[in-house]
Amino acid sequence: MPGGRLTQQERQQIALGLADGLAYAEIARRLDRPTSTITREVMRNGGPTSYRADLAHRAAERRAHRRKKAAPREPNTPPQVHGRDAEAVREYEETFTTVFMQSGLPKMTARVLASLYTTDSGSLTAAELTGRLQVSPASVSKAVTFLEGQGLIRRERDERRRERYVVDDDVLYQSTMAGARSTAHLGEVARQGVGILGPGTPAAARLENIARFVDFVSESIARAADQAREILHTNPEKASGSAN
Numbered sequence: 001m002p003g004g005r006l007t008q009q010e011r012q013q014i015a016l017g018l019a020d021g022l023a024y025a026e027i028a029r030r031l032d033r034p035t036s037t038i039t040r041e042v043m044r045n046g047g048p049t050s051y052r053a054d055l056a057h058r059a060a061e062r063r064a065h066r067r068k069k070a071a072p073r074e075p076n077t078p079p080q081v082h083g084r085d086a087e088a089v090r091e092y093e094e095t096f097t098t099v100f101m102q103s104g105l106p107k108m109t110a111r112v113l114a115s116l117y118t119t120d121s122g123s124l125t126a127a128e129l130t131g132r133l134q135v136s137p138a139s140v141s142k143a144v145t146f147l148e149g150q151g152l153i154r155r156e157r158d159e160r161r162r163e164r165y166v167v168d169d170d171v172l173y174q175s176t177m178a179g180a181r182s183t184a185h186l187g188e189v190a191r192q193g194v195g196i197l198g199p200g201t202p203a204a205a206r207l208e209n210i211a212r213f214v215d216f217v218s219e220s221i222a223r224a225a226d227q228a229r230e231i232l233h234t235n236p237e238k239a240s241g242s243a244n
Contacts, residue, residue, distance in 0.1 A: 005060065005064070006033075006037070006041060006057075006060070008053065008054075008057045010031055010033070011041070011053035011056050011057050012053040013027070013030065013031060014027055014031070014038060014041060014042065014051065014053065014056075015051055015052065015053040017030065018042065018048050018051055024038045024039045024042065036095045036098075039095075039098050039099075039102070040091075040094055040095050040098045041056065043098040043101050043102065044059075044094070044098065045059060089118070092118070093111075093114050093115065093118055096114040096117065096118065097110045097111050097114040098110075100113055100114060106143075106146070108133075108135065108139050108140075108142070108143045109143040109146050109147060111133055111135075111143075112129055112133070112140065112143040112144060112147065112165075113147060113152060113153070113167065115129060115132055115133065116153060116165060116166075116167040117167055122166060122167050122168050123156075123164040123165060123166040123167070123168075124164065124165060125158075125162050125163065125164050125165070126140050126141065126144070126163065126165070129144075129165070144165050147165075148165075150175065150178070151171070151174055151175040151178040152167065152171065152175045153165050153166060153167050153171060154166050154171055169232035169233055170232075172232060173225060173229050173232060176221065176225045177222060177225055179221065180218045180219075180221040180222040180225065181218070181222075183214055183217055183218040183221065184214065184215065184218035184219075186210075186214050187210070187211040187212075187213075187214035187215045187218065188211075190207045190208075190210040190211040190214065191207070191208065191211040193207040194207050194208050194211070
């Protein structure tokens with residue numbers, strides 16, 4: 001599988017594949033590239049309906065030019081520990097951001113969440129996020145407000161009384177349960193429509209089936225989350241050792 005940056009010809013093939021309605025995985029297979037590379041490329045350049053090979057290539061050239069002009073490590077770039085490759089970490093954060101965007105999060109919100117997930121502490125201050133992402137405080141504030149409202153992060157004060165935004169094991173569990181409750185609410189609303197539209201009518205039957213489906217899915221999610229919750233608090237190395 002080839003490495004390195006995408007060429008202009010490859011970007012043209014991506015555009016043709018999107019026009020033909022091909023899935024990212026199929027485009028990646030034809031180019032012998034990881035699916036994550038194609039996904040990130042498309043999502044950072046307008047998405048599947050707005051992707052243009054020429055604009056995407058020029059944007060990539062501008063990013064490469066900026067990196068060449070930058071110092072070996074920008075002042076606001078966090079130092080890498082544990083022998084990590086800074087470029088590999090940056091690209092992984094972009095991939096993680098793309099995944100969150102595909103799930104429906106706005107780009108800035110996805111960037112904030114990816115940054116929190118990829119820090120060892122699992123928490124950052126507003127100032128740290130602003131410097132890390134090179135964005136305005138207002139952009140960070142809007143993103144964290146949205147994430148907190150969705151139950152994906154929480155706020156806490158550190159020993160210096162600074163407000164920190166935290167994503168940890170319990171937050172992931174709680175957000176999953178919140179998603180299950182939201183799904184269950186859809187079922188409740190659908191079932192209300194059965195009585196309004198009249199039992200036995202085609203529309204009511206459709207809503208009843210939706211409600212039954214949603215009930216099953218939400219209950220399954222909640223049950224699975226409860227059963228798997230302890231995994232979030234397990235040391236992966238110890239878990240793999242006990243499995244062997």
